[in-house]
Amino acid sequence: xxxxxxxxxxxxxxxxxxxxxSLLELARxxxxxxxxxxxxxxxxxxGACRLCMVDVEGMGVVTSCSTxxxxxxxxxxQTGEIRQMRRVAVELLLASHDTACPTCPxxxxxxxxxxxxxxxxxNVRFRNLREKVPVxxxxxxIVRNPNRxxxxxxxxxxxxxxxGIGALDFVGRGRDVAIMPAxxxxxxxxxxxxxxxxxxxxxTAALVPRSEVEQAHAFLDxxxxxxVAQIAPAVRVALGEHFGMESGSIVxxxxxxxxxxxxxxxxxxxxxxxxLTVMEETHEFFSRRRAHAESGNGGEPRALFTSxxxxxxxxxxxxxxxxLPQISTCRSPQQMFGSLxxxxxxxxxxxDPGDLVVVSIMPCTAKKMEASLPAFERDGRRDVDLVLTTxxxxxxxxxxxLRFRDLEPSSLDLPFGFKTGAAVxxxxxxxxxxxxxxxxxxELGGERSDAPQFPVVRGSKGLLETELKVAGNxxxxxxxxxxxxxxxxxxxxxEGKAKYDLVEVMACPGGCVSGAGQPPTERSSRKARTxxxxxxxxxxxxxxxxxxxxxxxxxxxxxxxxSEEAHRLLHTEHVHRRRIRGEGMSFSxxxxxxxxxxxxxxxxxxxxxxxxxxxxxxxxxxxxxxDRELDGLVDVEATFCFEQCDRGPTISVGGKLLHRCKLKDxxxxxxxxxxxxSIDVGKEFVATPPTGS
Amino acid sequence: xxxxxxxxxxxxxxxxxxxxxxxxxxDCHGRRSARLIPILQEIQREYRYLPEPVLTYVAxxxxxxxxxxxxxxxxxxxxxxxxxxxxxxxxCDGTACHVSHSLHILDALRKRLGLPEGKETTEDMLFTVExxxxxxxxxxxxxxxxxxxxxxxxxxxxxxxxxEKILAEExxx
Ligand code: SF4
Ligand code: SF4
Ligand code: FES
Ligand code: FES
Numbered sequence: 035x036x037x038x039x040x041x042x043x044x045x046x047x048x049x050x051x052x053x054x055x056s057l058l059e060l061a062r063x064x065x066x067x068x069x070x071x072x073x074x075x076x077x078x079x080x081g082a083c084r085l086c087m088v089d090v091e092g093m094g095v096v097t098s099c100s101t102x103x104x105x106x107x108x109x110x111x112q113t114g115e116i117r118q119m120r121r122v123a124v125e126l127l128l129a130s131h132d133t134a135c136p137t138c139p140x141x142x143x144x145x146x147x148x149x150x151x152x153x154x155x156x157n158v159r160f161r162n163l164r165e166k167v168p169v170x171x172x173x174x175x176i177v178r179n180p181n182r183x184x185x186x187x188x189x190x191x192x193x194x195x196x197x198g199i200g201a202l203d204f205v206g207r208g209r210d211v212a213i214m215p216a217x218x219x220x221x222x223x224x225x226x227x228x229x230x231x232x233x234x235x236x237x238t239a240a241l242v243p244r245s246e247v248e249q250a251h252a253f254l255d256x257x258x259x260x261x262v263a264q265i266a267p268a269v270r271v272a273l274g275e276h277f278g279m280e281s282g283s284i285v286x287x288x289x290x291x292x293x294x295x296x297x298x299x300x301x302x303x304x305x306x307x308x309x310l311t312v313m314e315e316t317h318e319f320f321s322r323r324r325a326h327a328e329s330g331n332g333g334e335p336r337a338l339f340t341s342x343x344x345x346x347x348x349x350x351x352x353x354x355x356x357x358l359p360q361i362s363t364c365r366s367p368q369q370m371f372g373s374l375x376x377x378x379x380x381x382x383x384x385x386d387p388g389d390l391v392v393v394s395i396m397p398c399t400a401k402k403m404e405a406s407l408p409a410f411e412r413d414g415r416r417d418v419d420l421v422l423t424t425x426x427x428x429x430x431x432x433x434x435x436l437r438f439r440d441l442e443p444s445s446l447d448l449p450f451g452f453k454t455g456a457a458v459x460x461x462x463x464x465x466x467x468x469x470x471x472x473x474x475x476x477e478l479g480g481e482r483s484d485a486p487q488f489p490v491v492r493g494s495k496g497l498l499e500t501e502l503k504v505a506g507n508x509x510x511x512x513x514x515x516x517x518x519x520x521x522x523x524x525x526x527x528x529e530g531k532a533k534y535d536l537v538e539v540m541a542c543p544g545g546c547v548s549g550a551g552q553p554p555t556e557r558s559s560r561k562a563r564t565x566x567x568x569x570x571x572x573x574x575x576x577x578x579x580x581x582x583x584x585x586x587x588x589x590x591x592x593x594x595x596x597s598e599e600a601h602r603l604l605h606t607e608h609v610h611r612r613r614i615r616g617e618g619m620s621f622s623x624x625x626x627x628x629x630x631x632x633x634x635x636x637x638x639x640x641x642x643x644x645x646x647x648x649x650x651x652x653x654x655x656x657x658x659x660x661d662r663e664l665d666g667l668v669d670v671e672a673t674f675c676f677e678q679c680d681r682g683p684t685i686s687v688g689g690k691l692l693h694r695c696k697l698k699d700x701x702x703x704x705x706x707x708x709x710x711x712s713i714d715v716g717k718e719f720v721a722t723p724p725t726g727s
Numbered sequence: 728x729x730x731x732x733x734x735x736x737x738x739x740x741x742x743x744x745x746x747x748x749x750x751x752x753x754d755c756h757g758r759r760s761a762r763l764i765p766i767l768q769e770i771q772r773e774y775r776y777l778p779e780p781v782l783t784y785v786a787x788x789x790x791x792x793x794x795x796x797x798x799x800x801x802x803x804x805x806x807x808x809x810x811x812x813x814x815x816x817x818x819c820d821g822t823a824c825h826v827s828h829s830l831h832i833l834d835a836l837r838k839r840l841g842l843p844e845g846k847e848t849t850e851d852m853l854f855t856v857e858x859x860x861x862x863x864x865x866x867x868x869x870x871x872x873x874x875x876x877x878x879x880x881x882x883x884x885x886x887x888x889x890x891e892k893i894l895a896e897e898x899x900x
Contacts (some may be wrong), residue, residue: 200792206801216786216793217779225792614793619780621743644787649750656743670743674783 039105044112050103057098057109058086068111069120069149071237072186073099075557076543077195080187084123085149089113121153129160131238132181140239143554146184163209172220174406175228175399176241176550180212183240189213189232196543198518199349201226213240216614225352225613229345229517229541230399230550243399243423243551247430250420253391254297260383261391262300263293264371264450267308268397268461268546269424271566275553276428277438282562284570287443289395292431294444302450304394307371308457308469310589311342312579314604315364315466316473317595319536337512337527337534340466341608342366344404345541349517351611354524355642355679363605367460368394368401369410372417373603374588375450387413393420395427397461397549400541409606423551452584455485455571462564463515463545464491464498467538471502471509472578479505485577492568494544494561497523499534515540612640612675621656622669632669633707635700636686640675643682651683654697658704668704745773749781753788760789763799767806776810804859812848812855814893816873818886821861823868832869833858835883839890853897854890 038050043064054060056079061068071083081100088098091108095116098109110116128150135141170178187204190213194200201224205214215224233241253261265286274283290301319338326335341347341362350357365373372392380387394401398421404410405418422430431438445451456472459465468488476482490500491513498513512534514520520539526532542548547563548555571577579585592599618639622632637643637652652672659668676684681693687703752769756762766785771777777800786793800806816836820829833856836842840854848855864870867879871886878889 194792200794203792203794203798204802205798207804214794216783216797224794614783616783617780619742619746619778619784621741621746639784639787641787641790649788653747653750656747660741660743665741672746672780672784674780674787 038103041103041105041107041109043109050105054103057088057090057096057101057103057107060103061088061098061109061111066111068098069152070099071145071184072188074188074191074235077188077191077235080191083184083186085120087116087119089116095119117153120149121155124150124153125155125158126160127184128155128158130162130164131184132166132179138182138239139242139245140182144239145237167212170214170220171244172222173226173228173244174222174403175226175244176221176230176233177244178214178221178241179239180214181240182238183213184238185211185213186237187213188235188237189241192231192235196516196518197227197229197231197541198521199225199227202232217616219614219616223615227345227348227352227517227541228400228403231542232550233399234548234550234552234555243425244402245426245429246402246420246422247426247433250393250422250426250430253393253420259389259391260299260379260385261297261393262302262375262379263298263393263395264302264304264307264368264375265289265293265395266304266368266397266401266461266546267458267465267567268549268552268563269395269427271461271547271563271570272397272552272559273424273428274438275559276425277431279439280562281559282566284566284573285438286570287445288438288441289427290446291441291444292427292436292438293395295436295441296430296434298393300447301444302371302375303446303453303457304367304371304396305453305457305460306450306582306585307367307374308342308460309454309579309582309585310370310374310604311364311367311460311466312456312469312473313585313589313595314370314600315340315362316470316477318362318364319470319474320477321596334533335535336360337510337537338362339524340536340538342460342466343400343540343542343546344398345400346517346520346539347608348400348403348611349520349541350524351608352613353521353641354528355610355682356528357524358608358610358680360527361608363601363607365410365604365606366401366404367457368396368421369404369417369606370604371450372405372410373412376412376415376417377603378588388415391419392417393422394418395422395424397424397546397552398542399423399550409609424549425551425553428553449584449588452582453574454576454579454582455574456577456579457582458570458574459567461546462492462567463540464493464513464538465545465567467491467511467513467536469579470536471511473580474509475502475504476578476580478507478509484581485572491538494564496543509536510534512537514538515545516543517541610642610675610677610679612677614674616674618671618673620669620671621659622665622671630711632667633688633704633711634686635668635670635688635704636673636676637670637700638674638676638678638682638684639672640679640682642679643675643684646682648683651685651695651697651700655700655704658701664708667708746781748773749784753785758788758790760791763789763791763796764803767796767800771806774810775813776807778810779808782808810848810852812853814854814874816854816856816871816890817859817862818856818871819860819862819864819869820858821865821868823861823865824870827868829858829869832871832881832883832886835887836890839887853894 040047040049048064069085072080079100081097086098087095089095089110167180190202193202201215205212253259270286274285275281293301323335339361341364375392380390402421405421410417456469468491471488472486496516496519500511502509514523544560548560639648655670678684683695685692685695688707756766782796783793786796818833836856840849862870869881870879
């Protein structure tokens, strides 16, 4: 390895390595801890919190995150002066902080709290200058409490740099600076996809997963309810960390025991539904290819994108209207489970369907959002009643004073607790692809094995591309995580620049193992959890979803994979969604027109329609209205998205929607409508001229 | 439409003409996000403030998140998201002006214009009165800038006179 000389760190001589971008990185690599709020190895350097200050001889005090190491530097990380400066920085933060530590959801893992403790701050000498602002709990996924924000900007950067969404940003300046969604709206009203990564990176409780612990207790305390749990794969390899166990410990048995102790009547496995997903999705994959071959359209079949990650699905629904037909219609394993549980269990238990409660334990905040969608409701009842994160389960276990580590492992209930290893690896990036391959390769005539492995699709790269040859067929695969990577890939696919057969997308870095509902994730814990999932796979008896005999029985009862029943219960339709809620723009210059209400023409100027030429439409329409002096009779307005983005530009003329609209069509529709209103346009104008006031 | 009624409707132009200008501004800057600040400046010239839907439209056109546009629009003090009056009064409340009783002047102005508590713009959209931190003209304190013109060494009476003059001109139109 090429090195770049040496420097002195706290009196010790250290080699500067190629990878040391900053003094901070060098120090951390050398095992010297420097406190930070706004530094993350995976994000850009912001340099605003000023906690990472170090003393460099000849330079004075500098921020170590944004200072490059140079040979000969003499660096000290702890001096009286630095300590004082850090104290002031933290005291200033505390002064304007909503310090309700005992009742704060982040109490145990808050970095502001631990920093204040380690700096020995016992009183705060500054006055609070910030006014208290309301908490934003509009989102099903996360709660935003700006009163606890330290303005480190981590959420802003993760949301835009890693997820490519940009739902949060700095607003205002100086003393009034704050972080919020556009126009101070609630997160539910903007383009947030609920991935929760902002909460995972937030050092305090300014952004936290929305807690549903109280509702869970209410269900558990209700004697009329039968409460069943499903546990997602990634939870079993992370929960132990909360109880001081090594990361990557597999604690499935203890989780089951803990859930029983908490009062759950049955404990099942989301993996069972993940096996089902493999069956359905592989079936879908092949039937789409068959349909393509039979269609005689020529060319290659289009790539099939996975649909297990609801944050990704949301992202596609908002940003890639033309990609939706390529996204698998399979529901996520969580929703497949919920749907089947509600279909089958009430009868099995001999209870009223309204008395069955399905609670999922997920690594994920987007699953909270997903479970609340009306599409996953039947007869006014949700398929999944409640979603608890790994972190919320940890709190419930703490609350019940269970000694998690000492719990006697218990086994999952049948039939929905039975799974194969193919399902367990769903929790790590590449897992869905590998699980599908374990079936697809056999279907393609590849060689049979009890434990086929496809390590080519594993790894931590943000975008992994590979080709797999099976019995004379070539499968082009892409595995992508992080929504920014996914968006780049989606664009390339839509533009025809990239060609694949199967694309797996997970929103969270490394997949669900580092979901936002997990205990705090470091790069090392992400690795350990991923490894543990593969270990769990090898420890199981079966490794291919098609070998799940219990599941196969259920599938037969449904009428087989891809059957009508399977479609009703296990598939969904992806819909176009607007990114931001808010009013549009009206171009009428008449405040109150007398006479009949004007003909309303709304032109969609959402991104998709905009890119397809909505501006010219709008432009043409308002010119026409002006030139023909129709003001007062026709009211043109711009609106943001009719949620019909695949057929844009979309406009509405007097309530009638026109798709793929050209100016000519719009003007024709306008004239027809006006005729129908039996208004002779030219004369009428003279009769009721617009007055303006 | 008469000129005076236009002014009172706080638009010199019809909404559709103003919007056409927005489109022209965007196109003339090549719909490039790097031009966000000049684009917003020009749009504000048209509307005298930055309406929310127009900002969303700008975000769409430039292909950037609305939160970014909102962030920029709130960062620079020359942008405003609230509709402003035809005439804008910036009264300095920097240290120098503060000690020379700028707040008495503020009271006098607000009283003359009948501005209720918490409001900065008059009902008829004719005046907006704002305080700002140091205009950099401390030698002239107390100072205010009305429609870009500096008035120094003010007393509550002379400040109100400036307003009276504008009111008289508005009447005459
Ligand atoms: S949940 Fe994800 S999309 Fe939403 S604001 Fe946070 S990081 Fe951005
Ligand atoms: S990657 Fe997994 S944990 Fe992250 S949002 Fe998607 S489903 Fe949830
Ligand atoms: S970590 Fe260096 S300034 Fe925040
Ligand atoms: S952008 Fe969604 S309908 Fe126009």
